[in-house]
Structure formats: C-alpha cells, structure tokens
Amino acid sequence: xxxxxxxxxxxxxxxxxxxxxxxxxxxxxxxxxxxxxxxxxxxxxxxxxxxxxxxxxxxxxxxxxxxxxxxxxxxxxxxxxxxxxxxxxxxxxxxxxxxxxxxxxxxxxxxxxxxxxxxxxxxxxxxxxxxxxxxxx
Numbered sequence: 696x697x698x699x700x701x702x703x704x705x706x707x708x709x710x711x712x713x714x715x716x717x718x719x720x721x722x723x724x725x726x727x728x729x730x731x732x733x734x735x736x737x738x739x740x741x742x743x744x745x746x747x748x749x750x751x752x753x754x755x756x757x758x759x760x761x762x763x764x765x766x767x768x769x770x771x772x773x774x775x776x777x778x779x780x781x782x783x784x785x786x787x788x789x790x791x792x793x794x795x796x797x798x799x800x801x802x803x804x805x806x807x808x809x810x811x812x813x814x815x816x817x818x819x820x821x822x823x824x825x826x827x828x829x830x831x832x
Contacts, residue, residue, distance in 0.1 A: 703727050725767030732773065734813065736762040738805075740798055741782065755782040758801040760809050764816070773820075776812045780805040 704727050725733045741755040749755045763775035780801040 700727060721765060722767055722770045725765070730767050732764050732766055734762065734764050736760060736809070738802070740802065746798075755798075757781050758798060758805050760802075760805045762809050762813070764813070774813065774816045776809055776816075778805040778808045778812075780808070 704724070721733055721735060725731075737760070739759040739761070741749070741758075745755055757779045759780075760778045761775075762777075764773050765771065766773050782797050782801045
C-alpha cells in the first residue's frame with residue numbers, strides 16, 4: 696500500500712467504526728487495500744455485568760468468535776466458521792473490570808481453533824485450484 700492511499704483507508708475505517716458496517720463497505724475497503732479476500736470476525740465475550748456477578752454464579756457465558764472470509768471482487772462469502780469456547784469455572788474473589796485470565800485463555804483457545812480452520816480451508820482451496828488447473832491441461 697502506498698502512503699498516498701492511507702487517507703482513503705483511514706476514511707473507510709472511520710465510516711466502519713461510526714456507521715453500521717455493511718458488507719459493501721468492507722468490499723470498498725478491500726479494494727482500497729488491493730486485497731483479493733478479507734477476513735472479518737466478531738468476538739462475543741461475557742458482558743461486564745456477567746463478569747462482575749460471575750464469582751457468585753460460578754460460571755460465565757462462553758466466548759464466541761464468528762469469522763468469515765469474503766471475496767473482495769464479488770462480496771461473496773467463501774468461508775465461515777463459528778467457535779464457541781467455555782470460559783470455565785470462576786474461582787477468584789476479586790473481579791477486574793478488564794479481561795480476566797479465564798476469559799483470555801478461552802479467547803486464545805478460540806482464536807487458535809479459528810486460525811486452524813482457516814488454514815485448513817486455504818489448503819483445501821489451493822488443492823482444488825491445483826487439481827482444476829491440472830484437469831484443464
């Protein structure tokens with residue numbers, strides 16, 4: 696990416712943060728970046744209120760990671776994956792407003808699983824492309 700393109704990318708990111716993020720916006724950003732495919736994700740963690748009361752309840756909602764790969768040219772979803780990881784039993788007596796270690800561990804496990812699934816999808820696509828190319832010859 697050229698330095699001269701940074702302003703356009705920053706404008707697009709600003710729109711995504713302060714306007715509803717639509718897929719056509721994502722496609723525009725991908726084109727600005729010169730990408731073929733963009734990977735989008737959303738992470739859902741237990742809310743602050745739930746974390747504050749987790750000591751009494753003994754457990755929290757799972758960490759969920761929603762991810763997908765979108766082809767920039769067409770806006771088509773070419774891969775999607777949802778990972779749900781249980782947070783585990785909450786045993787600590789002090790509750791932090793920030794992320795605690797229990798959530799971080801669940802988040803790390805979820806991200807690792809999501810990346811493994813993405814790597815598997817990429818390898819599968821490479822094999823299909825190579826097979827298709829050989830069949831044409």
